[in-house]
Amino acid sequence: MPRSAKEIADFLHARLAGDGGVQLTGISSISSASQGDLVFVEDERNVAKAVATPASAVIAPESAGATLNSKPLLLHPHPRLAFARAAQLLRAGPNRRAGIHASAVVHPSAQLGAGVAIDERAVIGEGARIGDRTWIGAGCVVAPGVVMGQSCEIYPNVTIYPGVRLGTRVMVHSGAVLGSDGFGYVRDEKTGRYEKFPQIGRLEIEDDVEIGANSTLDRGALDVTRIGRGTKIDNLVHVGHNVQIGEDVVIAAQTGLSGSAVIGNEVVIGGQVGIADHVRIEAGAILGAQSGIPSKKVIRGKGVVFWGTPARPIREYLKELAVLARLTKRE
Secondary structure (H helix, E strand, O other): OOEEHHHHHHHHOOEEEOOOOOEEOEEOOHHHOOOOEEEEOOOHHHHHHHHOOOOOEEEEEHHHHHOOOOOOEEEEOOHHHHHHHHHHHHOOOOOOOOEEOOOOEEOOOOEEOOOOEEOOOOEEOOOOEEOOOOEEOOOOEEOOOOEEOOOOEEOOOOEEOOOEEEOOOOEEOOOOEEEEOOOOEEEOOOOOOEEEOOOOOEEEEOOOOEEOOOOEEEOOOOOEEEEOOOOEEOOOOEEOOOOEEOOOOEEOOOOEEOOOOEEOOOOEEOOOOEEOOOOEEOOOOEEOOOOEEOOOOEEOOOOOEEEOOOOEEHHHHHHHHHHHHHHHHHO
């Protein structure tokens, strides 16, 4: 659906410079822009380059306001963020028709909200509750008793175990497994054998969470594993039992969180980070890629980058590397 430059500027609370009647139909990068596209630049020096493309309008930093251009500028203090929000208006959503595909299996006791779409070969278990406008992709399994809020998007081949609760607007990508048993065993010292510790807890995922492809989130052992509102989890991430993740946390691919770890609000975790059991990462800390955090360690420092194994503030880590380099040269 075409939108005028003025309509988008108003939506973004951006200042419009130029013709607000220009019609926009999509988004693009600068290198592949065509007529009707909206592009963005974060540096005033790149405005001229963006204007020279076939794109019909440009989101630019506020400092570009004095520049005269042949096409409209949408001036915003955070162009990348504004572009992401504009995409919500301009990108056509998937064409999903409400209804149940003939090959899907839905238990008679399951409760489906208005506008729910269930694709081929999906299975919806006994007593499951699915909120309005939620989409369940092909081959998904939603176990008995699962509760799912409104406007969720569950991509094909996702498995959701019993005892899982999803909030509204949760997005789960293909191959993810939610609510599987945690890795908990008790060793019999006499026989040396391991016996399974009960894994009967729950997994609760709050609103606006996104979970990447082939990620796995365990249920609590006796209590609950919780993922806070707005958290974004990349592909191939493992979350162990009883883990507590706060709000607006970002976790990159191939990270593993062991049981009972606690992650505060707005923590950023890089790729391939290993977090041992009972670790506490306090609000706002940043863990660099491939960091390792030993059991029961507490990481604190809002905005502080931690790196290495065991993880420590990056300045300290770099100093240690410099000393090691000097010692190596002496040899």
